[in-house]
Amino acid sequence: MRFADIIGSEDIKKALVSMADTGRVAHAMLFYENEGCGALPLALAYVQYLNCPHRHDGDSCGECPVCNRISKLIYQDLHFIFPVNSGSKVQASARPTSETYLPLWRELVLKNPYFLESQLYETLGIENKSGNITVAEAKYILEKLSLTSVEDGYKCVLVWLPERMNAEAANRLLKVVEEPPGKTVFIFITHAPEKILQTISSRCQSFRVLPASKAEVGRVLSERFSLGGEEAAALANISGGSIGTALREAGETEEYSLYMDMFSDLLRGAHEKNLFSVLEVSEHIAALDSREKQKAFCSFSGDSLRKIYMVQQGMDAIANMRQQETAFFVSAAQWCSPSFCERILGQLDRASALIDRNVNARIVFCDLADRIFLSI
Ligand SMILES: [Zn+2]
Numbered sequence: 001m002r003f004a005d006i007i008g009s010e011d012i013k014k015a016l017v018s019m020a021d022t023g024r025v026a027h028a029m030l031f032y033e034n035e036g037c038g039a040l041p042l043a044l045a046y047v048q049y050l051n052c053p054h055r056h057d058g059d060s061c062g063e064c065p066v067c068n069r070i071s072k073l074i075y076q077d078l079h080f081i082f083p084v085n086s087g088s089k090v091q092a093s094a095r096p097t098s099e100t101y102l103p104l105w106r107e108l109v110l111k112n113p114y115f116l117e118s119q120l121y122e123t124l125g126i127e128n129k130s131g132n133i134t135v136a137e138a139k140y141i142l143e144k145l146s147l148t149s150v151e152d153g154y155k156c157v158l159v160w161l162p163e164r165m166n167a168e169a170a171n172r173l174l175k176v177v178e179e180p181p182g183k184t185v186f187i188f189i190t191h192a193p194e195k196i197l198q199t200i201s202s203r204c205q206s207f208r209v210l211p212a213s214k215a216e217v218g219r220v221l222s223e224r225f226s227l228g229g230e231e232a233a234a235l236a237n238i239s240g241g242s243i244g245t246a247l248r249e250a251g252e253t254e255e256y257s258l259y260m261d262m263f264s265d266l267l268r269g270a271h272e273k274n275l276f277s278v279l280e281v282s283e284h285i286a287a288l289d290s291r292e293k294q295k296a297f298c299s300f301s302g303d304s305l306r307k308i309y310m311v312q313q314g315m316d317a318i319a320n321m322r323q324q325e326t327a328f329f330v331s332a333a334q335w336c337s338p339s340f341c342e343r344i345l346g347q348l349d350r351a352s353a354l355i356d357r358n359v360n361a362r363i364v365f366c367d368l369a370d371r372i373f374l375s376i
Pocket of ligand 1 (some may be wrong): 060
């Protein structure tokens with residue numbers, strides 16, 4: 001990540017560059033932002049600038065081995081601490097730390113460094129309860145910092161959401177934050193500075209990362225999504241300058257229309273007795289790029305079938321239909337047989353379970369499409 005890749009925050013970039021250039025590197029920094037406003041990519045660009053041996057014109061070179069390792073988040077002297085909890089992706093007996101989830105963290109940051117806290121928990125499979133930073137984490141970092149540095153530059157510890165740290169962990173870290181070993185930098189990124197132990201925040205040089213302008217958010221959206229100008233502007237409006245929030249909303253909007261298109265094509269094809277078209281849709285579902293998305297399609301279809309069933313029972317008013325989908329569900333309710341929804345709901349659960357067990361998606365969705373074709 002280079003400063004040039006970061007949207008906005010020009011003043012902070014300048015301050016960070018000047019700190020590194022003059023050698024007056026703060027050993028503890030606090031980046032304070034509203035969720036999703038870009039403090040994490042900014043911190044990563046700073047770490048890269050600080051360590052790049054070929055930095056020039058106020059930015060890292062982006063090409064040397066150091067830049068390369070930092071941008072892939074595999075630089076050995078860059079450590080991450082973030083809130084975790086035990087969840088479905090670790091053994092029940094394990095006491096997870098950030099290290100446990102590091103591959104998933106890397107994947108998420110590389111895909112979208114503006115992610116929201118809830119998206120981290122979803123990625124780690126711990127969304128049922130909020131994450132914590134425990135004393136085990138503090139011990140782990142102290143151990144890491146006591147070793148000689150592997151790379152030649154600064155050892156950097158990036159703590160994402162220190163407000164999730166319990167008092168024991170914070171006290172444990174306090175001494176090293178007060179008097180860090182040479183060439184060590186702590187960067188805390190917070191959404192709630194008032195919840196951080198004051199003894200820690202008072203040791204930090206603070207930076208307020210401001211929300212992006214509506215125009216900047218709109219530009220990011222239209223670069224990443226095939227949204228019309230009006231749609232992008234509307235999302236930019238409700239995002240409050242949080243690129244992370246805007247990206248999530250746009251992703252959900254895009255996902256919703258993709259699933260809705262596939263679901264309605266599937267039912268329409270079955271209704272018109274067009275087996276070829278039904279099987280073609282099943283191929284598209286199988287081609288979704290993750291098992292999570294294939295399962296999400298099943299759950300979306302389940303919800304849609306429930307809406308159709310409600311309409312069939314004359315309960316349109318409480319079916320919670322979006323305005324743009326009402327016409328389709330009302331007509332589908334007429335051509336789906338009375339027992340169709342119930343029968344296919346069971347098949348969707350089955351398909352989802354088979355996907356979880358790694359059964360070939362093309363076979364699972366071909367079978368599902370076939371059953372829909374026969375049952376409608
Ligand atoms: Zn470089």
